Amino acid sequence: SLFDKMKATIAVVVILFLLTVLSCNGFCPQTSRHCIHPLRSHTSDSQYVAEKLKHREKARAERDFETADRLKTELEAIGYMVKDFADGSSEVYTPPPPPIELEGPTVMNLAHAALGAQSPLQVEVLSAKICERIKKLGEGFSIELSGSKPSDAMFWLAMAGATSSEVFDSLTECTKSEIRRMLAKESTRQIDVLKILERVASCNVVDDELFRMIDNDIYYAHPRSLIWLFRFGSRGRNMKRFSANVVKHQFEDEVNEVESEGDRFEDDSKPLILDIGCGFGTTLLGLKGGLGGNEYDEFNFMGVDLSKNSIRYADGVSKRRNWEGIRFVEDDIFNALEVLKGAYPGTIKAAFVQFPTPYRLESGGNSQLPGKGGFMVNEKLFKGLYELGCEMILVQGNVEDVFLNMIECGSENGYRIVDDEEKLCLQRPFEYNVDELQHFWKSDPNRITARTDRWLKEQAKSYNEEDGVGLLRVEPRNEERFLPIQGLTETEANCILKGVPIFREILRKI
Numbered sequence: 081s082l083f084d085k086m087k088a089t090i091a092v093v094v095i096l097f098l099l100t101v102l103s104c105n106g107f108c109p110q111t112s113r114h115c116i117h118p119l120r121s122h123t124s125d126s127q128y129v130a131e132k133l134k135h136r137e138k139a140r141a142e143r144d145f146e147t148a149d150r151l152k153t154e155l156e157a158i159g160y161m162v163k164d165f166a167d168g169s170s171e172v173y174t175p176p177p178p179p180i181e182l183e184g185p186t187v188m189n190l191a192h193a194a195l196g197a198q199s200p201l202q203v204e205v206l207s208a209k210i211c212e213r214i215k216k217l218g219e220g221f222s223i224e225l226s227g228s229k230p231s232d233a234m235f236w237l238a239m240a241g242a243t244s245s246e247v248f249d250s251l252t253e254c255t256k257s258e259i260r261r262m263l264a265k266e267s268t269r270q271i272d273v274l275k276i277l278e279r280v281a282s283c284n285v286v287d288d289e290l291f292r293m294i295d296n297d298i299y300y301a302h303p304r305s306l307i308w309l310f311r312f313g314s315r316g317r318n319m320k321r322f323s324a325n326v327v328k329h330q331f332e333d334e335v336n337e338v339e340s341e342g343d344r345f346e347d348d349s350k351p352l353i354l355d356i357g358c359g360f361g362t363t364l365l366g367l368k369g370g371l372g373g374n375e376y377d378e379f380n381f382m383g384v385d386l387s388k389n390s391i392r393y394a395d396g397v398s399k400r401r402n403w404e405g406i407r408f409v410e411d412d413i414f415n416a417l418e419v420l421k422g423a424y425p426g427t428i429k430a431a432f433v434q435f436p437t438p439y440r441l442e443s444g445g446n447s448q449l450p451g452k453g454g455f456m457v458n459e460k461l462f463k464g465l466y467e468l469g470c471e472m473i474l475v476q477g478n479v480e481d482v483f484l485n486m487i488e489c490g491s492e493n494g495y496r497i498v499d500d501e502e503k504l505c506l507q508r509p510f511e512y513n514v515d516e517l518q519h520f521w522k523s524d525p526n527r528i529t530a531r532t533d534r535w536l537k538e539q540a541k542s543y544n545e546e547d548g549v550g551l552l553r554v555e556p557r558n559e560e561r562f563l564p565i566q567g568l569t570e571t572e573a574n575c576i577l578k579g580v581p582i583f584r585e586i587l588r589k590i
Contacts, residue, residue: 129160129172136162137170186224187213191233194240200392207237207244214250221254227262228272230254231279238283239312241392243399252287255280259293270294274304281305284365284397301366301566306573309360313390313570346404350380351429352420354470356413357436357456358383359570361394366566368398368406379429381406384416413456417464428470433457435571438482441531443538457486462493466589472498473587474562478575481535483583495587529580562586 132151139147152162160172185193187210194206210233214221225233234251242248259276262268277291277298282305291298298305355364364381383406385391391410398406409416420428436457440449465473473495477483491497528536562584568576575582 129155133162133170133172137168140164140170141168182213182216184213185209187233188224188229191236191240194242195236197240200241200243203237203240203242203396204244206240207242207247210237211244211247211250214254222258222261225251225254225258227258228276228279230258231276234283234285235279235308235312238396239389239393241396243396245400248283248285248400252280252285252290256287256290256293259290263293270296274298278302278305279308282308284369284401301362301568303568303573303576306362306568306570307577309362309393310570310574313359313387345380345407348380348424349426350378350405351427352380352382352424353429354420354431355381355383356431356433356461358385358390358394358408358432359387359435360390361385361397361408362569363432363434363563363567364406364408365394365397366568367564368403369401377405379405380426382416383408384411384413386410386412414460414464417461417468420468428465428468430472430474431465431470432474432476433461433486434474434476434569435478436482436486438477438479438531441481441534441538443534452485455482455485457489459489459493462490462495466494469589471589474584475587476569476572476582476584478571478580478582479529480532480581480583483585487585487587490587494590496590498586498588 132155136148136151136155139145139151155162155172159174161175162170162172164170190206190210190213194203197203197206214225217224230251234248234255237247237251255276259273262273273294274296277294277296280287280290281298281300281302284300353364353367355361358364361383364383367376368381383391383394385408388410391408394408398408436455438449439452439455440446442452462473473490475483475486475490477486487497572582574580
């Protein structure tokens with residue numbers, strides 16, 4: 081009927097009127113949410129906002145706060161926030177999108193779990209989960225990885241032996257973004273940024289842009305980066321217990337380990353350099369990759385240590401960097417020497433015995449240290465190296481009586497001390513390097529430590545001037561290094577920063 085047609089026409093007109101009014105107030109019927117005002121271009125958008133802001137500032141100046149509040153609400157309705165200043169001016173800005181909150185364990189939870197993982201495969205599974213989570217977080221990653229957290233996660237993964245370069249690259253990018261944000265704030269202390277870079281460097285991460293963000297010469301073998309490894313080695317047991325509990329909640333099903341490829345070298349005819357009690361393997365890792373070239377490619381490297389955590393770190397770095405000719409073995413050194421006797425056809429060019437855990441003095445001291453009979457560097461070790469045909473042994477220590485004992489033991493079992501003139505003529509792997517570390521020393525390298533003082537008092541009891549028996553002493557050699565600075569160990573870095581005397585000597589096969 082005519083009446084029905086008129087009702088339908090009126091309804092259409094009303095609907096079109098309502099849509100026009102709603103669109104003028106920033107409502108978008110297609111998405112059912114506020115969008116930018118029906119401004120046809122960015123220019124018209126800016127003009128509209130500027131006009132509204134101008135009217136609002138005028139209303140505020142006239143103390144017409146009702147109008148000012150209404151205009152502010154209109155701007156907020158189309159996606160602009162308003163910030164007022166005490167001088168009567170205002171500015172508008174677009175707030176960042178709210179961060180994405182994901183369910184499940186955070187990046188930091190996963191990195192903790194990796195530290196307590198029982199197998200390399202579990203570590204790689206967790207690394208892949210971290211990469212996936214960072215991708216999902218996108219630009220809102222800082223909800224989980226603000227400040228130093230990306231570098232913390234990176235450090236835990238390095239300690240876990242993670243070999244995925246992808247996870248380190250992702251966390252490096254997060255670290256750079258956070259450092260840029262921190263440097264943009266006047267309140268940021270440079271020392272806080274420096275600590276982040278030190279921790280990243282200790283993971284053997286290479287990124288020139290990252291390490292140039294502040295004016296500090298930080299690199300992998302820098303004492304300030306290696307000290308992070310020393311601290312972890314000193315306190316890592318408690319962290320490992322905690323992480324072992326965390327990892328239980330990350331794997332519902334048992335993850336079976338993949339059969340290892342073994343510890344064979346691609347070319348076992350090359351001369352071998354053996355690091356005994358290698359710790360985190362920093363000497364071999366530094367020689368292999370820290371020199372920026374292939375200077376040591378003519379050698380194979382092998383590090384042996386009983387610490388599972390240390391070997392996982394060293395092995396993870398070498399595999400992440402895709403280095404050939406370098407292996408790290410978790411084993412007793414005497415077992416390792418027996419294996420080398422029958423399995424390595426090449427020559428043993430040199431062995432490093434650096435900063436071994438000292439034995440306990442007869443007069444007491446640290447009760448957790450082994451007695452002298454349980455000390456690793458003994459007659460059996462030197463005889464084993466001699467039988468393998470090891471040409472040279474670098475001996476370094478920070479405990480005077482222990483160092484003297486090692487030198488004496490080596491001298492009685494087929495080795496002699498190399499004189500200073502001969503040291504200058506030695507070819508690689510030893511390089512005479514005097515000046516590079518001098519500016520790091522903080523105190524007198526000739527100071528007597530508490531351990532040395534106790535040892536000297538022990539000697540004094542048997543001192544007999546008539547028989548010509550005097551106190552044994554040895555000259556510290558802090559500045560006289562026989563390896564490049566890239567071959568620094570974490571214990572040596574600690575000695576450098578604390579000014580503890582270091583004793584060094586080279587023994588050569590007779």
